[in-house]
Amino acid sequence: MQIVSSGICRTDDHVLHGDVENINFPVILGHEGAGVVESFGEQVTELKPGDKVIPLCIPQCGKCSSCLSPNTNCCLKTHISEAQNVMPDKTTRFSCKGKTVYHFLWTSTFSEYTVVPIDAVAKIDDRAPLDKACLFGCAFPTGYGAAVCQDSVEPGATCAVFGLGAIGLSTIIGCKLSGASRIIAIDINSNKFEKAMIFGATECINPKDYNKPIEKVIMEMTEYIILLSASEVQIS
Structure with missing residues (x-):
């Protein structure tokens, strides 16, 4: 997906100061973004190119016990149970001059383009202004x-x-x-x-x-x- 807008959250600053554990460096930060789908994997059926979306720093698989409970919303796929420094297949989609660069919370919105799992993205209304919709990612x-x-x-x-x-x-x-x-x-x-x-x-x-x-x-x-x-x- 192409990132159009991204906010800066204090959590990003915490990472820079070493206050967040289980972060692999070098890393592309950012988790409060909004953008447009450019392409997707073969198993993705819910989205199409051009859809406006928000990356989710707390994923929503819709299937685990937490997602199915009316009293909780912290999906079991979240970084609380496993670091989200790489994609679910344990690979990273970022690199710089041939060297590995890691993801942050599966979102990495401080990048012109990012790759996120389907459970970590939500489609939004096509009329939504992305410079404001990005705030729905966290703040x-x-x-x-x-x-x-x-x-x-x-x-x-x-x-x-x-x-x-x-x-x-x-x-x-x-x-x-x-x-x-x-x-x-x-x-x-x-x-x-x-x-x-x-x-x-x-x-x-x-x-x-x-x-x-x-x-x-x-x-x-x-x-x-x-x-x-x-x-x-x-x-x-």
């Missing part, structure tokens, strides 16, 4: 899912979202659509507050504006709160 479902699935924000709840990057903003969307009545957005960069309000935050605070721990500030603002930290819900 949006991580934040939105934290509010809607993992923590199940209840209608009328008060929520605090720490960090207003792509994951934090997606968390705010999830909180808002779940019916939260108060969404407090927290970040040390006040320039992010305007966008946070557009996405659904009801108020924003900067820890640098206070001479006390921010958690005490929040507790003084509200008696009941669900804490959602963007840094804690990242997929890594």
Whole structure:
């Protein structure tokens, strides 16, 4: 597939700093992309050239016990059970000057072209803008899912979202659509507050504006709160 757009996730940065285990180097990083199918293997029947798709850093085989359960979504083919540095047939499809280059999470979206297993790609609507759809590869479902699935924000709840990057903003969307009545957005960069309000935050605070721990500030603002930290819900 040809990669058209790719986001940069903090997990990619973690790899560069040696914070992620079971990574083979040299490696092509990137797992938040969107692109177009160029060609496919003989056994692939679900896709055709020109289809818009999203590579999945957590595959969905649709057959294992996790995929079939309504309470889980971490496919047993994921990197948690086996490193995804090579394709399922244990070969790599990347090379540079005759030397092996490894895959990352089966996606490697920091490449003009990439090869992924059929279980690690999802077809999307042809009308979807790829520069925005790439966020569905990681950031949006991580934040939105934290509010809607993992923590199940209840209608009328008060929520605090720490960090207003792509994951934090997606968390705010999830909180808002779940019916939260108060969404407090927290970040040390006040320039992010305007966008946070557009996405659904009801108020924003900067820890640098206070001479006390921010958690005490929040507790003084509200008696009941669900804490959602963007840094804690990242997929890594």
